[in-house]
Amino acid sequence: MGNIRVIGPRSSGKTTYLAALAYQPARASRKSKDFKVQALNDDTRKLADKAENIIVEGGSLEPSITQVRTIDDLAVYSFNIEVKKGFAKENFTLAVRDYPGEIFDELEYGSSNPLHQEFLDECLTKDVSGCLILLTEWKHGTDKSYSRVLKRFIDQMDKHERTNDLRLAVVMSKCERGELWPGRLEPEIDLFDVHLPETKKVLTDAISRKNLNFYAISTFGVLGRNDPRPNRIEEWGTDGKNSVLRQANRWQPYGLISPLYWLSTGKRMSYDA
Structure with a gap:
């Protein structure tokens, strides 16, 4: 089983991404898929039960950072993922832990919170095979901040001592946005080189290319091949502004599986699932 950690700033879409992954079995019959996702533990099944509310209605997932006191308070989501390769099938299993965005944000000037340091220590233990790093902004100053x-x-x-054996999948999330959608096919060149060059340089200078890949994902996707408007709208809820599906019956997320497959197996998929 591949132990994966998901990190990124607040509002980068970490929880929504995992909810969409957990929600796949509920919608599998709607359309033939190149992959199947199965929840393997109670935390994941609970997430799947809440997923429709999160994705369609913009709900949130508890506990929040204020309720997390120890590592054990953070859920571990466990999945079995079956990937179709022509007539063949390949299975891999994942245990995924999602870290609060405050941990990522505080790193900019050095973490002084003992709990946050405990999270980082756990994130970088030897039994963790890879980290999914979600980034979402490219406005002025963001590149310096991320770097x-x-x-x-x-x-x-x-x-x-993890610089030589920890895989990093660095992701531009929310790529359904019009400025980003055309660059999703070659994200390293068309998104990171263009919008986050300093961030990319920091990574490529320190991390071997066998342990580093760049991706683009969209949990919400676009309305269709001939209608590339984001299938997402923003609404105000009790937790602030949340993103929800514009048209649930046209939901087609992009790139959810590809980075997880690479983090778990070290192999790249031939297409973006």
């Missing part, structure tokens, strides 16, 4: 955060994360990797 500072990732420099400190790499320092933590070095401290834990």
Whole structure:
């Protein structure tokens, strides 16, 4: 089983991404898929039960950072994923832990919170095969901010002797946005080189290319091949502004499986699932 950690700033879509992954079995009969996802433990089944509310209605997932006191308070989501390769099938299993965005944000100027440091220590233990790093902004100043955060994360990797054996899948999330959607097919060149060059340089200078890949994902997707408007709208809820599906019957997420497959197996998929 591949132990994966998901990190990224607040509002980068971590929880929604995992909810969409858990929700796949509920919608599998609607359309033939290149993959199947099966929940393997109670935490994941509970997430699947809440997934429709999160994706369609913009609900949130508890506990929040204020309720997390120890590592054990964070759920571990366990999946079996079957990938179709022509007439063949390949299975891999994942145990995924989602870290609060505050941990990522605080790294920019150095973590002083003992609990956050405990999370980082757990994230970088030897039994973790890879980290999915979700980034979502490219406005002025964001590249410098992300590069500072990732420099400190790499320092933590070095401290834990993980710079040579921890896979990093660095993802531009929410790529259904019009500015990003055309670049999803070659995200390293058309998204990271264009929008986050300093961030990319920090990563490529420190991490071997066998342990580093760049991806684009969209939990919500677009309305269709001939209608590339984001299948997402923003609504105000009790937790602030949330994203929800615009048309649930046209939901087609993009790229959810590909980075997880690589993090778990070290092999790249021939297409973006």
